[in-house]
Amino acid sequence: MFKLKLVSVLIGSLVSANCLAMTAQIDPDNPNGYIVSRGQINAAQDAKTPNPMYDIWAKALETRANNIVEAISPGATTNPANVQRVERVFPQSEWNFLTQMAAPEYTYTRFLQAIGKFSAFCGDYTDGRNADAICKKSIVTAFAHFSQETGGHIAKTNTSDNPNGLEEWQQALVHVREMGWSEGQPGYTTGCGQNDWQNKRWPCAQNQGYFGRGAKQLSYHFNYGMFSEVMFDGDATVLLNNPGLVADSWLNLASAIWFFLTPQAPKPAMLHVIDRTWVPSQREQDAGIGYGFGTTINVINGGIECGAQNKTKGQPVNRIRYWEGLAHFYNVPVETDEENTCWQQTPYGSLNLNGATDVLYTNWDGNWKYYADRPGGFSFECELVGFQTAYSALVPGDYGKCVTNFYGSHASWPTIRVVDEDLTPPPVETPPVGGIAPWIATKVYVKGDKASVTVNGTTTHFEAKWWTQGDAPANGGPWKQIP
Structure with a gap:
């Protein structure tokens, strides 16, 4: 059994070690504001993210240009290496086998394009891990969740609705839109129009509905906005203005691959649970959270489906049945330290990580500590926090945006401008x-x-x-x- 070893970094020690010498100066163009140098901003960010996991997480979210993605087709010699691996370990015949009830919007070509957007999915490893085996396990895991999220859920014995006697794990991707919703229906607009950072960054478009679409049933404007930024070079408005693309194009599967690769700290990315890049913290281990399919349930929907109170609940029971059926059919091994279930786990939303020193966070927020040696006592820095903010440690440039309060999300934060010159x-x-x-x-x-x-x-x-x-x-x- 392979287990990746990473340098352990203590968050608590980082906080105390990151009291940098910030030489903020009065802004000559704004007597009520301040300037800091880009060199200081970069040094502060680097000092707060020395753990190699930050680079690994960020690399997993790297994307290819859409013109390259849209040129991908089955069997093309120009297909990226990770797409060719998928074609080898999961050819179109297997796709057809698992999608006999699927909506026509889901195709093998779009599946390959969705994977081609992200080089980390079914990508290479240089440290001895079996990339083909991890790729196969990733696809099987994804299909187990597809079968729950968008599956037919028709019993094999129901011959009137399931005349071919398909297993339920063969009934993935039946729905491309949330049941009861259709294009042109405004809805799922909770929070739209509020004067907060989410609406400044991801403003809702008029008469658009942000109901569930695609293999992962992407929902709500902030998720459409985040996904749009990844798909369209930082432009959130593409999918906010036209959310139907998540149903009617290769984005219907890319949205699921994106979710598969994205950590929601302190929750790891599902890929890194599967390939063991992630190492569970002591708090997670104490809460029963370790390797295995069960943790991917906790990542997706732990608050509703994990914990002893949900042991017999339909959703997790279904997911586990589908995973076990697929894993058995495709001969995917389950390691001795892996659990298929999550009823024995504390849901991530209920996990108390206050004071934990071996958990890495991925969002920036203002550092509100008082510094007597800095103007106004402000830190002029941001720090890592365990909740969602407008700024991600995995997105280049977001630290600088946090310091300069790009989305106006820090009340009473001073006006700060970053300059290239040395302010020493x-x-x-x-x-x-x-x-x-x-x-x-x-x-x-x-x-x-x-x-x-x-x-x-x-x-x-x-x-x-x-x-x-x-x-x-x-x-x-x-x-x-x-x-």
Whole structure:
């Protein structure tokens, strides 16, 4: 059994270690704002995400251009390597075998295109793991969930509705739209129009419905917006304005692959549960969460389907039946440390991770701690948090957007502008008087810095009580007189 070893990084130690020297300065173009250098922003982000898992997670979400994806077709020699692997381990004959009841919008070509968008799905491994076996297990896992989310659920013995006697795990992808909904129906607009960061980033379009579509039944405007950004180079409006594409194009399967690859910290990506890139934290292990199909249920819908109270509930029982039937048919091995069930697990939504030092988070929020040596006591930094925000640690540039409050989601946060120039003050050449250099109006002083002021031949020494720039020492305020 292969188990990937990763460097362990303690979040608690990161917090204390990340008190960086931020030399924020008054913005010359905005006297009520501040500027920080891009170098400081990048250094702060790197200091907070040293664990290699961040790079692994981000790489799993890398995408190919849509013109490459739309050129993919079964058997094409130009197909990307991960698509060719899928064609080898799961050829069209197997697709046809599992989709005999499927809606016509789901095709093998679109399945390959959806996979082709993400190079990490059925991708290569360079550390001894069997990429073909992981690919096969990933597809079987996906189909077990498809069978629950969009399946027919018709008993094999029901010959009137199931004349071919198909197993329920052969009835995936029957629905491309949520039952009872059709295009042109506004709906699932909870939260639309509110003055919050979600609506600033993913504004609802008028007369559009964000009901469930596709193999994973993508729902709600914020999920359509997030998915659209991934599919269309950061443009959320494509699917917010035309959500029907998630039903009528290869996006109906790509939405499920995207979900399969995306960690929702502290929940891992399903791929990384399957290929064991993820290593469960001690809190997760104590909560019964480890490797196996059961954890993928917890990732998808743990609050409703996991825990002892849901042991006999229909949804998880179905998923497990479908997984076991598919795994048996396709000879997918189940390791001795893997559990197919999640009734013995604490749902992720109920898992108390406060104080955990071996859980990695993937969202940025403002660091609200007070810093006496910085203007206004603001940190001018963001920190990792265990809840969803407008900014992801896996998306390039989002840390800088968090610091500059790009979506206006930080109440009372100062106006911050990032500049490319180095803001490190130049060395002071003026000879010190009594060992203390003269005060310079344009220089940034932090708590403990000293300056001297000479008036009519008399020199007085001062020490800064907190961050200051441009405040004359003789006026007091941030300065105190010292011998």
